[in-house]
Amino acid sequence: MLTSSYVSFEIYLEITKKKAQYGRYIDTKLWDQFQSLALPNARFRFYNADNTLISRNGRDFDFDSLSSFVDWWSEFFKNAQTLHMFGPPEMSLQSEDEVFVSWSMEDQLCFQGTAN
Template identity: 30%
Template sequence: MSNLTPFEQVRVAKARYCRFVDTKQWEAFSTLFVAAPEILVYDLADQLIVSFDSRDAYVAACQGYLVGAHSSHQVHNDELTQVSATEISAIWSMEDCVIFPEADASVDARPARHHGYGHYHETWVQEDGAWRIARIELRRTILEITPK
């Protein structure tokens, strides 16, 4: 990707983020983050519902949540700002749809599905020749949950 501009490199990396989550390529997914990123997820009322400060913990949580599920994650309408030669600020419109396997509700607290929209607010940094996520904040605007 060295012949691509920094913005193009970040766009490609974010596309891989979505694809790696949906295809459950967890090792590849983990390479998109610095070792100690700041990851924050907010609900519709703008309340922090979960945070991570470890790439490995975040990847493990994603892997656990999506086990057996089918998902589609999409981003678009990127707003990229070059902060410095090694830092890019990004905002992406996002949509995700996750359909969970049927399970015994007493064992699996996940809903039947969720379909959400919102925005990722991110900081990307260049590390070892690659653009990686140092900070990601998901702020939802719509979240439709179908209970089991």
């Protein structure tokens, strides 16, 4: 039985470390190391500030597996220099083995061959 929605300090630190690695591995294109961060069946969803799913040019930013996420983003960022920055996380314990986490995020993307 879950008695508190608070995440322990140890879990908080581990999740925060993984998120920092997430940004660093993407920015340095270390896709093999990136794949060690999540389970193969992890689902990645990206939302707008109004809690609607982000969609661009007919592509929903909803990836049903780690491999589909890596395949799409590694190709999209192939000719880009990226910088991902994350705000402090909001975390709440959903069950004994599940934590809901929300971050604000800003990214900078510079693609080769585009004008300044």
